[in-house]
Amino acid sequence: MDMSELNARIEACRACGLCRNRTRAVPGEGCLEHPLVLCIGEGPGEQEDLTGRPFVGPAGQLLDRMLASVGLSREQVFIANVVKCRPPGNRAPEPDEVRACLPFLREQTRLLRPRILFCLGATAGRAIIDPAFRVTRQRGLWVERKGFYLMGTYHPSALLRDRSGQYKREAYEDLKALRRKIDELSASTQGGG
């Protein structure tokens, strides 16, 4: 299966109740040629549901600025979500919805072959890193598994609500760690392994 076939399956999916309220499914977008980084959010919000594109609302604009702060653009990474259809009222997806949708993220990962899975928020951290993932405790820590480097940080929506600025400062530390890992992996690839 290639990415366009996968996208067509996602758009036609009726594996859970989220399909009933969707305007559009949101498969994901970005670099299709082995991006080093796959950014994983929770699920589409209102703007994403209307456009079929990930992270285009307020959280997405912040994500763009976060990536830019360490010299990355949307075009250099791939951006996807744990669930591909909008949960009503932007609630967190239920475990059965996550279970129904995860095979799509797995297939995206198989096709894209990223080295880093950068998890935005607790839903992605729990789905990808650890079922008991807590952002405040486990953010910024690399986990190496099956050839992938996994890290979780705050979801941009949480940063939009952060009054004290502490989460933003910590998220910036995580982004700098992401940058260092990218540089390390790029250097070892250029050096022939």
Ligand code: URA
């Ligand atoms: N929040 C997410 O988790 N994903 C999006 O695509 C948009 C907002």
